[in-house]
Amino acid sequence: MNTLSATPGILAAFRKYLRIFRVSLTERFAYRGDFFLGTFLRFLPMLTTILLWTAVFDGAKESGREELGGYRYREMIAYLLLVHISRMFSSMPGLASGIARDIRDGSLKKYLVQPLDLIGYLISYRAAHKAAYIVTSALPYAVIFGICYRFFDHWPDAITLVAYLISLLLAFVVGFAFEACVGMIGFWLLEVSSVLYIIMTLNYFVSGHMFPIDVLGEPWATFLKLLPTQYLAYFPATVFLGKTTGLDLTHGLIIEAIWAVVLLLLARVLYRTGLRRYSAYGG
Amino acid sequence: MMRYVRLFRAFARVSLLGDMAFRGNFLIKVVVELLWLGLMVFFYDRLFDFTAAVAGWSRPQYFFFLGTYYLMESLIETFFLSNFGEFSELVRTGNLDLVLLKPVDEQFLISFRHVEWSTLPSAVFGLILMTRSILQLDVPPPAMAYVAFAVGLTCAVAMAYSFLLMLSATAVWLVRNQSLYELWWLFMSLMRYPKEIFNAPYTNAIGWFFTFIIPVLLAVNVPAASVVKLLDSQMIAYLVASAVILLFVSRRVFRRAMQSYRSASS
Numbered sequence: 435m436n437t438l439s440a441t442p443g444i445l446a447a448f449r450k451y452l453r454i455f456r457v458s459l460t461e462r463f464a465y466r467g468d469f470f471l472g473t474f475l476r477f478l479p480m481l482t483t484i485l486l487w488t489a490v491f492d493g494a495k496e497s498g499r500e501e502l503g504g505y506r507y508r509e510m511i512a513y514l515l516l517v518h519i520s521r522m523f524s525s526m527p528g529l530a531s532g533i534a535r536d537i538r539d540g541s542l543k544k545y546l547v548q549p550l551d552l553i554g555y556l557i558s559y560r561a562a563h564k565a566a567y568i569v570t571s572a573l574p575y576a577v578i579f580g581i582c583y584r585f586f587d588h589w590p591d592a593i594t595l596v597a598y599l600i601s602l603l604l605a606f607v608v609g610f611a612f613e614a615c616v617g618m619i620g621f622w623l624l625e626v627s628s629v630l631y632i633i634m635t636l637n638y639f640v641s642g643h644m645f646p647i648d649v650l651g652e653p654w655a656t657f658l659k660l661l662p663t664q665y666l667a668y669f670p671a672t673v674f675l676g677k678t679t680g681l682d683l684t685h686g687l688i689i690e691a692i693w694a695v696v697l698l699l700l701a702r703v704l705y706r707t708g709l710r711r712y713s714a715y716g717g
Numbered sequence: 718m719m720r721y722v723r724l725f726r727a728f729a730r731v732s733l734l735g736d737m738a739f740r741g742n743f744l745i746k747v748v749v750e751l752l753w754l755g756l757m758v759f760f761y762d763r764l765f766d767f768t769a770a771v772a773g774w775s776r777p778q779y780f781f782f783l784g785t786y787y788l789m790e791s792l793i794e795t796f797f798l799s800n801f802g803e804f805s806e807l808v809r810t811g812n813l814d815l816v817l818l819k820p821v822d823e824q825f826l827i828s829f830r831h832v833e834w835s836t837l838p839s840a841v842f843g844l845i846l847m848t849r850s851i852l853q854l855d856v857p858p859p860a861m862a863y864v865a866f867a868v869g870l871t872c873a874v875a876m877a878y879s880f881l882l883m884l885s886a887t888a889v890w891l892v893r894n895q896s897l898y899e900l901w902w903l904f905m906s907l908m909r910y911p912k913e914i915f916n917a918p919y920t921n922a923i924g925w926f927f928t929f930i931i932p933v934l935l936a937v938n939v940p941a942a943s944v945v946k947l948l949d950s951q952m953i954a955y956l957v958a959s960a961v962i963l964l965f966v967s968r969r970v971f972r973r974a975m976q977s978y979r980s981a982s983s
Contacts, residue, residue, distance in 0.1 A: 479906035485914035493768035502767050628745040635753050650763065
């Protein structure tokens, strides 16, 4: 008798997914050469973006302007640094395309014949990757933030920090559920790569990854803040910066949590509906 | 040589046939590509409402730079990026064996097997952007500037090709599971902006490093600057020299990697 069935219930389920977490963590470090090269190169765009914005604000100062979309120079740089932390939690490279591939080539059936839930499995797997990524990049990020400390006015107070942490953890769930939903499109369309491409491209723009949404001006800014994508990058960063406070902050967190639940449920509904159409191609 | 031209034409035709089999998909890719460039132009337009110049580049000059960048990116993506993207997978799965067995130069086969037609319209977008910028300039550029531009851009594409070749060759040693696209995208971030942004006390050294040691900063900067700013013949000469050296070195690195390749699976 195996250990999983010996302890039934929630505990067993938890252990099962914990084990997936551990295996995924080991897998991640098997390709460490590539992993570290990627981590190093990741800092290049950060540097060039900072330099570009410095040039933009230097130019603006000559024409007597200091604020763009409500952001002064130092806030803008701080924002762009913080967006990386948001994306550290919310980005899920390859999740949607992985699900779509499993559907297309028939390997999705491995979830159907085993006592394993697709969404449960994937979320454990992703959590492991995120944990590995966050742990290994903590030091380089600490160095970067250390060098760039002068862009930050003050360290946020304890309540803001707690709210920030919550917004990041929710960003992980929103990011996961969002990509999972996108991946489920694979049940209806055989070739999803182009749809994924559209969504991911737009996402970089609308999530506030490139610049604070407010820079676009009205009505764009208000519209983009209605979408769940703003929680993937924009919202957590503004929480840390103290730009979202008080009632706005509480509302923001509640809406983020609602999006997390809604998108997870949507992913599940799409999965269930999709399975009815699924015909398990391949051998 | 003629054989390779013929082969390339065949590759291009087969790729186009493949794309036309999934016309909807192809069309969407083109539209997204153009939509993205459009969004970028919208964004930079917004920036120039805020400032008159970025790192010494005025609005039309900056948009010319942007057009040059799009043109170069499109050429890279159309002709070889996707091929290098698949290379690491060939190494990981051991399917590279099939490439090595063919009686054709393996570097050629790996680099040009597939032509990504869907990114070619972006080149047109870049050209339109560049033309619009030139019309907005106060003083039209001299004819020599266009010659310098053509030479510079050719060298820049050759340099990008060499970098990509070396970057993919590392897959043989590192056994990559990560996409080369992502690495390349990070690398491109150095070419995306004018090199003058590095003119700050702490970053001068970085700018110098990426200009003279690893000359990526020259790629878009030199050709674009020769048309809308200043034609610096020394820089053009340096770009040509770097392109030639890099093509040579990258070929050596690639061959070295091929020697270390030890198939995989069964």
